[in-house]
Amino acid sequence: MANGQMKNTYVFSRYERLWHWLQTLAILALLCTGFQVKGLFNLIGFEKAVKLHNTIGLGWLIAFAFFVFWIFTTGEWKQYIPTSKKMAAVVRYYLRGIFKGEPHPVPRSKDSKHNPLQRLTYLLLALLLLPIQMVSGFLYWSYNNWEAWGLTWLNLSVVSIVHLVCAFAILSFLITHVYMVTTGHKVSAHMRAMVTGWEEIESDTEVEEWEKKRT
């Protein structure tokens, strides 16, 4: 595939991987229990699903606070800053180049884990979709306290619709995300990176200045 030499690079730290897989489990469990509560299917029953969903949801909320803490103390947040640079190239790559075996226009490195498309996607996810889902979920869970908190203007059906639409969006993301894992230089390359932390990256890849994490 690539013309350059491949170099084994440590991309994802232990905490990142732990967080990634913990969040994966949480999201999968929340999707399953959530759609069970909604009545899309019946596997474990409504009551069990509600209890699990609440517990996991709250657990995720707490763990997410750790992640926010981590991302700011390590400066990793900078990897989520969106950019339009090379965005067109990346989009073009996934639409055309990938079928012709062209190299990725913005290969991954330790200092630049996300290509422009990923930056935007993950930023929207971490800044918008997941927080909305957490807030709507928390409100849903705390329905009985609304009166005490002066939230009587809220409407449970609206909260539930927001929560459900976000759940569908997260599921859509999940499908796309899982597929995109296979688009590395080898089908298993990205997966290996998120499991072991190491990924083979073209050694002659120049990390351009705008991509670099400023520390």
Add this chain to the structure above:
Amino acid sequence: MIAILRRKLPLAGRAGLPLWLILLMVSSPGPADDTAPGRTLAQQAVQEYEAWITADHADMEILQQEFTSGPEVTQACLSCHTLAAKQFHKTIHWTWLDPNADPSERIGKAGITLNNFCISIISNWPRCTSCHAGYGWKDASFDFSDETKVDCLVCHEQTSTYKKFPTGAGHPVSKPTVFKGNGKTFNPPDWNLVAQSVARPTRQNCGNCHFRGGGGDAVKHGDLDSSLEHPDMVLDVHMGEDGKNFDCIRCHSTTAHKVAGRAYSTPAAPDRRSLLEDDELPRIMCESCHSATPHVSGSKANDHTDKVACQSCHIPTFARVIPTKMNWDWSTAGRKKEGKGVIEKGPTGKPSYHFKKGDFVWEKSVVPEYYWYNGAMQTLTAEDTIDPTRVVAINMPQGSKAEPNARIYPFKVHRGRQGYDVVNKTLLIPHLVGKKGTAAYWGSWDWNRAFTSGMEQAGLPFSGEFDWVETKYHYPTTHMVAPKENVVGCSECHSPEGRLADLSGFYMPGRDSYRLVDIIGLLMVIGSLLAVIVHGLGRLFSRNGQGG
């Protein structure tokens, strides 16, 4: 992992900020305890109850004299209990009228309110008033101020041998008499024995009438029948003889002969308070003893008690032992075969047809229907105009989701067909009970005469034209509280076709969904799937897919 996450609060403690968040927002992060506090509270409240007495009525000379009738016994009672009849005269057990309604409206069974069983007591007094705690209410001329007409014995005697004759207007028989209705022989009471046995009322006393309303066992309420004379805890956790063995008056607390618990136009209990807040409260509400948050701290069930009555979950079905009447179609009555009235038995062993009364449906272990209920019932009278094109609600639970005191409450709904005045658009009072030669339906077999006579005795107009209309009557379900193992499960309501499928006006998780949202969501998911499949296939059949 789940086990760890379950203990979310200690975990949150290490997170610092979220702990604040959670603590602020969770109102009751109390210590985990397997015993529901509401249960503990109530059990403490009912420990070692024994009603003590200071007099043995068997010793009293006045009760050893020769009696020949009920009123003579009453006179003897009143010679010591001089205020008893005066007190009793003020109660609904005596007046059979709603004490809180304007008397001119005649709300109550002694007035012109109706049901869809035997419709009205007017013109049918001698039969219906066999359940009046009085003697001789045989027609409209009954003297409600006569103290000697109070029947002390039916509520207080403890021999279970005191029986009022079914058509005796409240009197027992003076010589052995067969009741044609069921072929049973009624014997005159041993007056001395019954009079000397008196004590506080037991389940048996109350059940004499309340288990047998509507002319027979288990006909009316569904949650009150003779199975509660000797129930086990599975049938009723409070009355079960293998448990606390409550009598009715244990909860229906009584002051000056006024028994708490009847709900007409005003709730049986006006507010929701427990004995901890007011120890003089009637113990008529579950909350009186169990508190408003009786379940284990932090359990979702406690979040329900503001909108869902305890009964809704804790009485999964009523009539769990004896079938109760669910439908009564008067329009088919009168069928005879070779001059003899037809009687047919149904699948439950109870009659499915009786020539005097029409078609019946009986059901056992019935799932209640649910309504918002603030404790008050609106009652139709024989004067009110009805819409015969619809099912007429003869009484209707009052309340809506918006009312803070209204909660979702279970009801037995008894449906039926009964006569109405086609011209005046009112329900009709039939004169049913009477001998051959009278206008009574069971004597003349002529509905026109029966309605004419019934309405005339009620002082109400009848055009002479009648037809049949479908009606329903609601009984609040509050007895036959099941053990906690048998409560209604979450998904029995939180599902599209669940118990609360018909209650609209609010969003309920698991029950309600929005088709448009579902369609958009599913399109989103299916779109993503298709996109990645197409993309993947593209790669598979292009250079990238060939191993790069």
